[in-house]
Amino acid sequence: MGRRFRLIFATSQLLMLLDLCRGSTIGICYGRNADDLPTADKVAQLVQLHNIKYLRIYDSNIQVLKAFANTGVELIIGIPNSDLLPFSQFQSNADTWLKNSILPYYPTTKITYITVGAEATESSSNVTALVVPAMQNIFTALRKVGLHKRIKVSTTHSLGVLSRSFPPSAGAFSSNYASFLKPLLIFLAENQSPFMINIYPYYAYRDSPNNVSLDYALFESSSEVIDPNTGLLYTSMFDAQIDALYFALMALNFRTIKIMVTETGWPSKGSAKETAATPDNAQIYNTNLIRHVINNTGTPAKPGEELDVYIFSLFNENRKPGLDSERNWGLFYPDETSVYNLDFTGRGSVDVITGANITSSNGTTWCIASSNASDMDLKNALDWACGPGNVDCSAIQPSQPCYEPDTLVSHASFAFNSYYQQNSATDVACSFGGAGLKVDKNPSYDKCIYMTAGSNKTATSNATAISSHSSSQAGEVHILALSYTIMPFFLLFILITGNV
Known part of the structure; x- marks a missing residue:
């Protein structure tokens, strides 16, 4: 009973601290x-x-x-x-x-x-x-x-x-x-x-x-x-x-x-x-x-x-x-x-990370899902991209070239990039509320081809499906990037371990 009380007390103290410091x-x-x-x-x-x-x-x-x-x-x-x-x-x-x-x-x-x-x-x-x-x-x-x-x-x-x-x-x-x-x-x-x-x-x-x-x-x-x-x-x-x-x-x-x-x-x-x-x-x-x-x-x-x-x-x-x-x-x-377009992070740009397979030499960028995003944020963003965002998500369905690996991060990455490229490859089109990240290395793999700006194709069973005569699909960006300061949940660990 005493341990449970101290845990509750520590949690309440953390919440008070977060409220004061938000x-x-x-x-x-x-x-x-x-x-x-x-x-x-x-x-x-x-x-x-x-x-x-x-x-x-x-x-x-x-x-x-x-x-x-x-x-x-x-x-x-x-x-x-x-x-x-x-x-x-x-x-x-x-x-x-x-x-x-x-x-x-x-x-x-x-x-x-x-x-x-x-x-x-x-x-x-x-x-x-x-x-x-x-x-x-x-x-x-x-x-x-x-x-x-x-x-x-x-x-x-x-x-x-x-x-x-x-x-x-x-x-x-x-x-x-x-x-x-x-x-x-x-x-x-x-x-x-x-x-x-x-x-x-x-x-x-x-x-x-x-x-x-x-x-x-x-x-x-x-x-x-x-x-x-x-x-x-x-x-x-x-x-x-x-x-x-x-x-x-x-x-x-x-x-x-x-x-x-x-x-x-x-x-x-x-x-x-x-x-x-x-x-x-x-x-x-x-x-x-x-x-x-x-x-x-x-x-x-x-x-x-x-x-x-x-x-x-x-x-x-x-x-x-x-x-x-x-x-x-x-x-x-x-x-x-x-x-x-509106950047709710207040930063005015999206961080660029590395870690994909092919480095671009012509300034091309892609948009992938952040591995730090929560499953809930990724799921909500994926559902939106494949719905109101008008992304063709057929390539991440079973038996299609981008279905494997069958993970939320992988599927979201494909959908995020398709939306990003269809909307002029602007920073804000890769925000997805903080769940998207721009990269300068091509995340394509095997037969799963990630589209680039100006292409109207997504992934097909053939790695050459994105052709030079693809028409441009530049359009209005439909993402409003909202991001708030990351809450310091590590404090909860400190409070609990220090008081229990």
């Missing part, structure tokens, strides 16, 4: 205001394929909660503004919702935050007075079942809660929302919940292009904006807006509240007057954002400060009203193909 994280918002999206089960497969570990949804949809069971993906779930009235009026409503909508799926489905209302200050109906009472009732319901420390309660805001955001050191909350914000901030501080903000430099540029440079909005500025009060230098609007919030919180003596960005991003298409809404700009913004976040850069006022950020959004949503940009924030089309 660093900044990138998540994705999964909006569903569309009539052409994949089923929740297919979305869960797509999310796992790309190693997305953090996801925000805007309600407590049962199909979504079921689909993400046993995936390890951490969910932020939402209570919409339309439900605030019953939750704020009666504790029993919050208790019943928790019992029926959360507890049947938790902890198999990992839920880490509940957002009570969304951008209440922007709502056409006056719901701000309902937010904090509803939050308190949800918190009480969680406390009754012992989950109030595992699932944090907060609400999301637009930058409109600030009356001033420039210079950042002059950041201040609007006095119009004082009666709403004061009890809210007290609640967040007492329960160690984050202040959740939706930040969109895109809108600042679109609405005021004469005052905001595109480079500044895209993290690309070569010049610096100086805060005259602090002397701090800013090269991106994102950082300036985050620091304006920090200073606004500090002005009210709420120095311990952390900030979480629950939405940010850039649209890939817009109306005629939205000239900055392009795939290139969307790719630039999100690439620079990811690199900025996962490097734990922090902001000028808070260097090295951890900041969790959620990119909006997973899919284009065709039912959203407004200008064209409103329907084009997605990283994926509804058919699960990428809108544009």
Whole structure:
């Protein structure tokens, strides 16, 4: 009994340590205001394929909660503004919702935050007075079942809660929302919940292009904006807006509240007057954002400060009203193909390894499966490549030239390379959520021929099947590379062996 207790204690200590040391994280918002999206089960497969570990949804949809069971993906779930009235009026409503909508799926489905209302200050109906009472009732319901420390309660805001955001050191909350914000901030501080903000430099540029440079909005500025009060230098609007919030919180003596960005991003298409809404700009913004976040850069006022950020959004949503940009924030089309290439590792390249049979002398590269990838990651990636990825996987079927050796790594390597070559042999097309690796030595063997860029053939029973007249199949890359820092599981061994 004592050994078992010490093992459990060591494991819990490790999990606490990992949580404290995990660093900044990138998540994705999964909006569903569309009539052409994949089923929740297919979305869960797509999310796992790309190693997305953090996801925000805007309600407590049962199909979504079921689909993400046993995936390890951490969910932020939402209570919409339309439900605030019953939750704020009666504790029993919050208790019943928790019992029926959360507890049947938790902890198999990992839920880490509940957002009570969304951008209440922007709502056409006056719901701000309902937010904090509803939050308190949800918190009480969680406390009754012992989950109030595992699932944090907060609400999301637009930058409109600030009356001033420039210079950042002059950041201040609007006095119009004082009666709403004061009890809210007290609640967040007492329960160690984050202040959740939706930040969109895109809108600042679109609405005021004469005052905001595109480079500044895209993290690309070569010049610096100086805060005259602090002397701090800013090269991106994102950082300036985050620091304006920090200073606004500090002005009210709420120095311990952390900030979480629950939405940010850039649209890939817009109306005629939205000239900055392009795939290139969307790719630039999100690439620079990811690199900025996962490097734990922090902001000028808070260097090295951890900041969790959620990119909006997973899919284009065709039912959203407004200008064209409103329907084009997605990283994926509804058919699960990428809108544009995006490297979620923040490194900008894929490591090249050696170890195959034939060295290329003309710069040709191939893509194979990493032997360090887990079986689950390889299986998910293989299933995707042979399905939505449109790879011809007949060569790895029984009795075909690439079936032997009958291993997951071998079969995945063949499928990964076929996808890689069909999609212009770009680095991101070999990512597979970190499970793919580029090599400069031909992995072909016996009669199993790995295709190269420009070839429309896969393996056949004849080693000369890839001919010189093969047509090019360059196409849009459909892989979104998602990779997070490897968790130090070796610490578990140290803790167990050192304490047991």
